[in-house]
Amino acid sequence: MNEVLCFFKLIAGELTSALQNPLFWVVLVLVAFQYRRIAKSRENLFGISGNTVFRDTLSATWYGFIGGLLGSILLILAGINLTGLAISYIWPLALILMLINPRFLCFSYAGGIVALSNLMLGIPAVDVPQLMGLVAILHLVESMLIYFSGHAGASPMYMKKPSGQIVGGFTLQKFWPLPIVAVAFLSEASGLTLLPLMPDWWPLIQSGNNFILGMSGVLFPFVAGLGYGDLALAHTPVEKSKLSARNLGIYSFILLGLAVLASRFQDIEYLAAVFAPLGHEIVIYVGQHIEFKGKPIFVPPLRGVRLLEAVPNTAVQAAGIRSGDVIYTINGQPVNSKLDIEAALGSGARLLEIEFITHSKKKWQRVIMELKPYQPAGIIPVPEGDEYTYTEFVSQSIISRIAEKIGRNKKGI
Incomplete structure (x- = not known):
């Protein structure tokens, strides 16, 4: 020893x-x-x-x-x-x-x-x-x-x-x-x-x-x-x-x-x-x-707004909301898009009551999010399909490129 x-x-x-x-x-x-x-x-x-x-x-x-x-x-x-x-x-x-x-x-x-x-x-x-x-x-x-x-x-x-x-x-x-x-x-x-x-x-x-x-x-x-x-x-x-x-x-x-x-x-x-x-x-x-x-996680749900990211050191993270959670209401009003979220955040209210379902445990939660001066809300929703800024995928694997080329040849592209 x-x-x-x-x-x-x-x-x-x-x-x-x-x-x-x-x-x-x-x-x-x-x-x-x-x-x-x-x-x-x-x-x-x-x-x-x-x-x-x-x-x-x-x-x-x-x-x-x-x-x-x-x-x-x-x-x-x-x-x-x-x-x-x-x-x-x-x-x-x-x-x-x-x-x-x-x-x-x-x-x-x-x-x-x-x-x-x-x-x-x-x-x-x-x-x-x-x-x-x-x-x-x-x-x-x-x-x-x-x-x-x-x-x-x-x-x-x-x-x-x-x-x-x-x-x-x-x-x-x-x-x-x-x-x-x-x-x-x-x-x-x-x-x-x-x-x-x-x-x-x-x-x-x-x-x-x-x-x-x-x-x-x-x-x-x-x-x-x-x-x-x-x-x-x-x-x-x-x-x-x-x-x-x-x-x-x-x-x-x-x-x-x-x-x-x-x-x-x-x-x-x-x-x-x-x-x-x-x-x-x-x-x-x-x-x-x-x-x-695989089935993507970070896509819009049928109802509500799914979070892509709850930015660290912001109001939303302090409230306990995390990436993948789905927000359904803010101050009792249903939210179903990024515009709904922006409208609720811009209402001037300092305290926002948020109802959401957690991604990890699928549990319904109700929290109070406090918007402090000079502190961002920190909510990044998943894309809704009309975004003009995004990343194009380029395969990093040689095997992937060969498979893609074979697939295109089979389709006659």
């Missing part, structure tokens, strides 16, 4: 040193700029203002540290050796792929291409099972972060589906700076923490380099950044983040299993290298298919 605690303390100490790396602060600034961009977009679309950038960045940093601790433990136990992973090739390739589509800034694509190049052409020199293990573990950490915080700060939007229907929904965008520790075998290890004594079964993913004699195993801190982007149309943001985390977790465990097998059976290396990008595409395709083929 004491050895386990010492192991955790050792990793935590190395993570702390990673926080002192200037690169971590560069990544942190980039993350803050991303949250600033999201906040500006939210304000431009719906007038939702509020200084949430610092809070979002601080929360992301905290979750990133926890994710880094978990990822470090998994990388070390798996025996991932950073010195044999051709990182100097993967990062530039990932940046080039990003120019095609920003979401390709992901090790599943660049890592898969590098691994296949090694298997088919012999270049660059890379330990394929170990590289696939790194990709799997980073995505496993990402799935954990998505599960616990992927829904936070979801931005409301109006989206035009491929069918032409305008529905309400949310964009889920999260970014995490990740200080992390892994194993590296170096000829010169002065100033670095030596790898502690590991169990007999270690490493889980065997290395083809057999840990070159004369090199010292050290704990090497480095910095990474993880990002998550998704849509919630047929699910609430909380439901969607848990669904996405589950799918990405399944992908990660399959890839990790293939990496372990590939380290023992060479023929499995091709399967692991192909599955890394292809499996990731399947995860994206399934996520998009579920949202666009």
